[in-house]
Amino acid sequence: GDSVTQMEGPVTLSEEAFLTINCTYTATGYPSLFWYVQYPGEGLQLLLKATKADDKGSNKGFEATYRKETTSFHLEKGSVQVSDSAVYFCALNTGNQFYFGTGTSLTVIP
Amino acid sequence: DADVTQTPRNRITKTGKRIMLECSQTKGHDRMYWYRQDPGLGLRLIYYSFDVKDINKGEISDGYSVSRQAQAKFSLSLESAIPNQTALYFCATSDGSGGRISGANVLTFGAGSRLTVL
Numbered sequence: 332g333d334s335v336t337q338m339e340g341p342v343t344l345s346e347e348a349f350l351t352i353n354c355t356y357t358a359t360g361y362p363s364l365f366w367y368v369q370y371p372g373e374g375l376q377l378l379l380k381a382t383k384a385d386d387k388g389s390n391k392g393f394e395a396t397y398r399k400e401t402t403s404f405h406l407e408k409g410s411v412q413v414s415d416s417a418v419y420f421c422a423l424n425t426g427n428q429f430y431f432g433t434g435t436s437l438t439v440i441p
Numbered sequence: 442d443a444d445v446t447q448t449p450r451n452r453i454t455k456t457g458k459r460i461m462l463e464c465s466q467t468k469g470h471d472r473m474y475w476y477r478q479d480p481g482l483g484l485r486l487i488y489y490s491f492d493v494k495d496i497n498k499g500e501i502s503d504g505y506s507v508s509r510q511a512q513a514k515f516s517l518s519l520e521s522a523i524p525n526q527t528a529l530y531f532c533a534t535s536d537g538s539g540g541r542i543s544g545a546n547v548l549t550f551g552a553g554s555r556l557t558v559l
Contacts, residue, residue, distance in 0.1 A: 363546070374445075374531055374550035375484075420483065424546050428499075429474075429535075433483035 333358045337421045337432030344411055344439050352406040352435045354395075354421035362423040364388075364397050364404040369418045369434070378406075378419070411439045444468050447532050447551035455559050460519045462554045464532030472535040473515040474548070475499075475507060477528045484531065490515055522558040530554045 338353040363382045367375040379388030384399035393408045416439050421432040445466045454460055475487040486499030488507040496507060506518045519526055531553050535546040
């Protein structure tokens, strides 16, 4: 069945460090891919998305490219800030349902 | 006001009690979902509804029931709460068209309802 596997955390980085959170997926058909972010005490909110192969989603300095050949959608940011501390979820949608990864907790220290 | 509102935000209850979590949305979306979040397990789908007359079980529906009272309202009930239902519950809506048509749907989440069953 459809599923998402993402890098386990927690991840701790210093401010201005480079961030990569790995995400791979298994899906039939042609899924849309998403990264959601959950700040402490809040619900999830969409960070970025890509709807077809080779699309790049970007927002707030974060980027992820839909790689069909490697079934991946890795999240990257060149220089993280303390305010990026949150839990990040990779997700896919094939039409009816969404499938989420287990989440990766990121802490950025000054 | 928030696009997706959940009430209550926090609830502590005892084993065997009936609990209802309510969700209302102002997005005008047809699709609504209830998820459960547990540490290390991510989000798991409990129930979803694509319109007022459509209710579908998700991955972990046992012990839960739902009611879609209107396009904007989708409530989750625990008929007889048990401690392993202690979790953070999220309601979400999506902008997919009615029915089961594939598309780049985006989920909009409520702020969550934290339920503790003693």
